[in-house]
Amino acid sequence: MRTPRENLLSVFRHEIPEWIPVVAHVDPYNQPNQRGMDPQLAEKLSNVRWADESIVTFSRYLGLDIMDFFFPPIAIRQRTVTVETETKEDLQITTWRTPKGDLRQVLRFSPDTGMWYTVEHQVKEVADLPRLAAVFEDQEIAFDPERLTALQARQRLIGDDGILICSFPGTPLGQLIRVHAGVETTGYLWADGPRELHALVEVMTENHLRQFQLSASCDGIDAMVGMDDTSTTTQSPAMFEEYCLPYTDLIADAVHAQGKLYFHHSCGLIHDLMPLYRQTRMDAVHGYTIPPLGDVGIAEGLALLGSKITILPGFIQLFGNMDDREAVEESVIAMFREATPGAHFIPCVAADPEKTMEDTEFIVRICKQYQQ
Secondary structure: OOOHHHHHHHHHOOOOOOOOOOEEEOOOOOOOOOOOOOHHHHHHOOOOOOOOOHHHHHHHHHOOEEEEEEOOOEEEEEOOOEEEEEEEOOEEEEEEEEOOEEEEEEEEEEOOOOEEEEEEOOOOOOOHHHHHHHHHHOEEEEEOHHHHHHHHHHHHHHHHHEEEEEEOOOOHHHHHHHHHOOHHHHHHHHHHOHHHHHHHHHHHHHHHHHHHHHHHOOOOOOEEEEEOOOHHHOOOHHHHHHHOHHHHHHHHHHHHOOOOEEEEEOOOOOHHHHHHHHHOOOOEEEEEOOOOOOOOOHHHHHHHHOOOOEEEEEOHHHHOOOOOHHHHHHHHHHHHHHHOOOOOEOOEEEOOOOOOHHHHHHHHHHHHHHOO
């Protein structure tokens, strides 16, 4: 019998697994509701942070396979560009002073979520693009000894119960949309500053490639996750084709050269991006979102992606009304039915703050009946 780790990896070799792996996910956005939770588990999950041990804890409690996420084992520092940060009440104001001019970003802290949200983006006009390029050109990327030690400890914690993944920044286009410029400004930049935008993307791509290559050289990492997380509501297929297709294959090839897998996180409405994903050498679509939250089902997505890409969908049932238990059960069964024989399918139980542990365990019980 295969170990859970071996069984998970077999799916990415497009083999029929001994059982369909089902994994769990916890992060600051996806924190489990503690109503009715085992007190010991509640204590361990009382303060979920990015890349902590919460996924391992939650997965083992539920008896699921482990697909854990960790930080890349690298440190990034500016060599000559200075970064100045000041905090005023709930605002954090950061200024990058580059040879091409200054960039300014303002974040606001939300006590409700414990996270920071963008009020003012770095990039506001075409003239800011070479300034942002100067930031990335200036960065020095090296191993972080503390993270390397922590990575090895996490690998030992997981053992043969699963795999370990490092999560990286998104594609340059995705990062502009999500982090540096926002949706509206990125759209204007695409139309009004194509030359400057391409120049920035070239610099960011080289920077990301160094991050991926250095991290992929480490033992103990099974896969790297890049992302867009933007869907066709914020970037068109034409934009993805122009800016993301070459980037994706460049990164995937670099990761594959060192025996690692490359996942592309892209939750949301991605139906019209699927034919483009199929053209790439990515190994999996992570965060794959089915209807009614997404716009492409299991069977249709597998057909659109072909035989070389695995889908990692979430159980959207946990994000909707679960009063009709019979309907919920049938929808979960339908996911497994559409994925038969399971050679390209690893579903994920993501924690939902609005659902109780009883809701979550109900989904898990159904999964365990249909995994084999």
